[in-house]
Amino acid sequence: MTTREVYPSAPLRLVALELTFPLTTRLLSRTLWDQLEAAVADDLPDVSVFTNEPEIAIPSGHHDPILRRISEDRKRAVTLYAGAVTIELADYKSYGDLEELTERTLRALRESLPSSLSYTRVGLRYINEIRASAVGISDDQWHLPKAWMPYLNEQLLSQVDTPPEGLCVFGNRKSAFFHSKTGSEYISMQYGITSEGVVDPSDVLVLDGTSGPCFVLDFDASQFGSAKEPVATEGETVMETIARLHNLVESTFEWSVTDQSREVFRA
Known part of the structure; x- marks a missing residue:
């Protein structure tokens, strides 16, 4: 498995692994x-x-x-x-x-x-919430994509310049889907600006507080099979699959953020 930098102040809120069976x-x-x-x-x-x-x-x-x-x-x-x-x-x-x-x-x-x-699906989800306050974006600017430009890949940012009459912009959420060039792994990515985090801080697990205004990077990497052709039947193969999915998540996260964000995560 590829080893990448571990950030002391990473914006990660929740990690979930799902193993599916017939x-x-x-x-x-x-x-x-x-x-x-x-x-x-x-x-x-x-x-x-x-x-x-x-x-x-x-x-x-x-x-x-x-x-x-x-x-x-x-x-x-x-x-x-x-x-x-x-x-x-x-x-x-x-x-x-x-x-x-x-x-x-x-x-x-x-x-x-x-x-x-027999494991018919292996799914690995990492939900990141980059708080506006953590990167120094003010309360009157967090909803603007241009305020996030120093911190995120510009391909993830778009601006609604003219909202419908009587409305103002209060967030901007999108989706992207990727497939491995060399394997059968997929990764979906839900991303965008939101007025609060997407993870319920008092659901199954208890999280520390709420994120408030933030930019969400929600990655869901997976590999699918079937009862006749499972992803794996052995624990060792499952761990290898999880490691590949983890590499996909990490590389997609690194693609999503900038060096300025990395400096914040290292603090």
Whole structure:
């Protein structure tokens, strides 16, 4: 995996990894719950159970939550859904934080479901919120794309010069989609100016405060497969896939920001 600079004051608010399975995978198995407890309970002691029927083979919906383990400070969580496992971190400092928790979760999956694992999608999301106050943009300028020009790739900035009658500009959000030239990985990018952050600071995880006016860089990198042709069936292959997706996110982030932003993130 390519090693890039780790910024002490990175604008990262939330990292989420999602591993998706066919619905026939027995994520409702009590064996898996026990293995997950053994793997992560020391760091994620708090547990919530969302079903009273732990041995149902095929649940009603792919994204029905089943069980969640969460840290005492509510900064990290692992959640089992009917067809997926998610790992979320609000205290992410480096890729090693995600890698370590993911490897323990994969071990629980491997030891409880050794013959039925097939990963049909691996998705990695990094949500960044560059606060206007952090880069010195004033309260009367944050909504203007030109105020962000020293800090962001100019291709991400556009100006609405003449809004509809009776209205004023209060933000500017866009999307971009990219595909790897050498592989099957995708990355989508939601970006733009907003009056407040896009991450709910009191949702599953508790974040430190709100961002206020900011520029959002929301990256979602993924690789898709199917039940017949999964992305991976082995934990090692999954980790290799996650590493490639992480490289895509990091390179897209670096493309998005300027040296002036990097100086702020290094502070």
